[in-house]
Amino acid sequence: MGQMHFHVSDAAAEFFHQCRWNDAYLCGIEGVPWQTRNIFHPDNSQASGPVSSPSELPEGFAKSGNAGGRLTLTRSVATSAKLLITCPVEGIGYRVLTTCSLRCLDAPHRLIVELARGCCYRVRTQADTWQRGGLSLNEHFEELLAEGTRHFLDALQPKSASVNPHSGASLVSASLDAEKESAKSAIRAITILEKASSELGELFSSQSLAFRRSREPRLSTMMAVGVSPEACCAANGSSSGRPISPAGPIPSGGTAPGGNKPGSTATLANAVAGFGEPTSVIDNGIVPAFNAAAVRISWGDIEDASGTPDFTEVSKILDECASLGMRVIGGPVIDHREGLLPDWLTLMDNDFEKLLSSMTQFVEATVNQFRGQVHLWNAASGLNLSGPLRLDDEQVMRFSIGVLQTIRRCDPTTPVIMSIEQPCGEYLARHADGISPIHFADALLRSGLGLAGIGLNFRFGYDHGETHPRSALEFAQLIDRWGTLNAPLLVQLSIPAAPGNDPAARLQTSPVSLSPSINNQAELWARQQHEFAKPLIETLLAKQIVHAVVWDGASDRAPHVMPHAGVIDSNGNPRPMLPYLTKLREELLM
Incomplete structure (x- = not known):
């Protein structure tokens, strides 16, 4: 059996519980899903233990101050895989977000950061591929891509992490602040990069249609x-x-x-x-x-x-x-x-x-x-x-x-x-x-x-x-x-x-x-x-x-x-x- 674990910090809990995590799954390079069993282990001691569906969580749990935990996906193999999960994106709606290929480790991956990494990778690589094929990118897309990438880098290394505290208490405080900043930056990165993705998709369709119409004024589709x-x-x-x-x-x-x-x-x-x-x-x-x-x-x-x-x-x-x-x-x-x-x-x-x-x-x-x-x-x-x-x-x-x-x-x-x-x-x-x-x-x-x-x-x-x-x-x-x-x-x-x-x-x-x-x-x-x-x-x-x-x-x-x-x-x-x-x-x- 192979298990893949994802850490959900308290700072990212509200975003996570709006996701359809019970429908999340893992797939390989071909995009074919493995049969997967999803379990969320809440950190909150008031919760009733591991759950397999959001409906099993206590009412109001998602908005509590301690609603984080660990999402575990279990399948029959222990090879590397990508996670696909449907998440809310501000100003867009629900969309499937994908991580990059991840290893099966005992230690959990940071869920929101990995989703932001996947968004960044997907948009940047597809933009490069289409641009090499002749697609013209506009200034608005470039701005969104740059801003989204900057927020992703902030999520990887929040400013609070660079603080050098002199006491144990301040160390704990700095760690919590860094976690909050990281989650906030990652969610912001996802939002902006998904808007960049929408802009890139529109550029592709409009320019490809214009090219097709230059050769075929009326499409035969x-x-x-x-x-x-x-x-x-x-x-x-x-x-x-x-x-x-x-x-x-x-x-x-x-x-x-x-x-x-x-x-x-x-x-x-x-x-x-x-x-x-x-x-x-x-x-x-x-x-x-x-x-x-x-x-x-x-x-x-x-x-x-x-x-x-x-x-x-x-x-x-x-x-x-x-x-x-x-x-x-x-x-x-x-x-x-x-x-x-x-x-x-x-x-x-x-x-x-x-x-x-x-x-x-x-x-x-x-x-x-x-x-x-x-x-x-x-x-x-x-x-x-x-x-x-x-x-x-x-x-x-x-x-x-x-x-x-x-x-x-x-x-x-x-x-x-x-x-x-x-x-x-x-x-x-x-x-x-x-x-x-x-x-x-x-x-x-x-x-x-x-x-x-x-x-x-x-x-x-x-x-x-x-x-x-x-x-x-x-x-x-x-x-x-x-x-x-x-x-x-x-x-x-x-x-x-x-x-x-x-x-x-x-x-x-x-x-x-x-x-x-x-x-x-x-x-x-x-x-x-x-x-x-x-x-x-x-x-x-x-x-x-x-x-x-x-x-x-x-x-x-x-x-x-x-x-x-x-x-x-x-x-x-x-x-x-x-x-x-x-x-x-x-x-x-x-």
């Missing part, structure tokens, strides 16, 4: 919105009798060939927003904001009973896509998340061969039904997670390859992708089950089945299945890591714009604020959605390897999967994301 068949059903005032399900993303440009004639007056716009009037959504700007649509064609939504798929509502949606000249991403055909697979699969009594046969039968029927109407197949999503099927690693690969082979056999000309849930692998830090996301994707790409690309599903701000919030700089580095697979990427984003329960959402995971300063006001949440998503989307558009960006949320008035993720709220009012995406498409995209 697809900006897609998720569309659900149940949303179409709701727009028509009818019910399929099936549970509410989410809508997927759509790619850009072109007219879908063939297809059945629409059996309803509902347009795609109705399906997206759930409005009764065909022109309502267009008037509100949803369709002009996107150049593609991702239609959810999923096993759990279509086949309520074994062998009896109902394609009626999906056909209507695809016909509307064709009438609007929008290309279609169909899927995920298999959504391997709890509650999104057919209920009757539980009757198979862990018979994998029977499961494989049923899956093949459904995929074959689906692809044959919609061949020629779908321009990109999203074969499956979330098979890298343990999921409701509880498959072992060998079964996961056989199941994944079976899905891909079936689609390729039935529709050999349409490109196929496979989507990854939680691409940073946070699930590995808490559960031994599951496959490393990047290794899983690499194995599929090497399978020789002609996989056209990889989908990355990022869900920020939820209490289950979320990707921990990252800055645009960290996000860019993450996309670059996935880019080493040399496969086109489709990136899906889900970010809540309201707190609390969402009755129209299929998955009842709870939204979690991306900032400690945000209360339960829906307007603040909607603004937070826009402010958090904007730099990420612009970073994605700056990356040529990203071929499609999917916004997984159209209207909260219509049935959907993720709570409160729509660009239109449950009352039919546009959120700040909608005009932003509309303007983005008008100025940049085809």
Whole structure:
């Protein structure tokens, strides 16, 4: 067993207890998390002993005068590692902070100082790398970097540490003063360096976009919105009798060939927003904001009973896509998340061969039904997670390859992708089950089945299945890591714009604020959605390897999967994301 210890001084305790330390984890050079058990040992004798969650601490403990202690992370190996922990950053919100690579020692590392060191290293090295590649840095960034570095150096050697006291009492006093100064300087360094990181990310995206536009005045990147068949059903005032399900993303440009004639007056716009009037959504700007649509064609939504798929509502949606000249991403055909697979699969009594046969039968029927109407197949999503099927690693690969082979056999000309849930692998830090996301994707790409690309599903701000919030700089580095697979990427984003329960959402995971300063006001949440998503989307558009960006949320008035993720709220009012995406498409995209 390997343990890594971090000292939390009393001076840094308030900052630490605002961090989500119970979700912290350790990872190696590849960025793949180890399964980790986190324990906080309070120094305060009034505390009840070691705790594994902030909720176990006494009320008001974080603000007490003696709230420091030691954070211990335990894993199966004793090699060096980096700590990743979600912390509040003043003026920015919650962000993942990363230490540099640290050794496993009996003595604890100083947590706040090591986080400040990681911030300093990350910003300085990335700025140097991008500057060598032609990025121009501005004066504001240089000032932030210099000031943040100065505060980090002060944290390493506070002025009080240079005092040469003549008595034991003054020595203790000087030591306490030095510890307070060090913590204060480290927190200040983190704040300023994270602002420098945001500035650097903005410089990269703006200059990279300008370079791309000099060669490609209109970017070919697809900006897609998720569309659900149940949303179409709701727009028509009818019910399929099936549970509410989410809508997927759509790619850009072109007219879908063939297809059945629409059996309803509902347009795609109705399906997206759930409005009764065909022109309502267009008037509100949803369709002009996107150049593609991702239609959810999923096993759990279509086949309520074994062998009896109902394609009626999906056909209507695809016909509307064709009438609007929008290309279609169909899927995920298999959504391997709890509650999104057919209920009757539980009757198979862990018979994998029977499961494989049923899956093949459904995929074959689906692809044959919609061949020629779908321009990109999203074969499956979330098979890298343990999921409701509880498959072992060998079964996961056989199941994944079976899905891909079936689609390729039935529709050999349409490109196929496979989507990854939680691409940073946070699930590995808490559960031994599951496959490393990047290794899983690499194995599929090497399978020789002609996989056209990889989908990355990022869900920020939820209490289950979320990707921990990252800055645009960290996000860019993450996309670059996935880019080493040399496969086109489709990136899906889900970010809540309201707190609390969402009755129209299929998955009842709870939204979690991306900032400690945000209360339960829906307007603040909607603004937070826009402010958090904007730099990420612009970073994605700056990356040529990203071929499609999917916004997984159209209207909260219509049935959907993720709570409160729509660009239109449950009352039919546009959120700040909608005009932003509309303007983005008008100025940049085809």
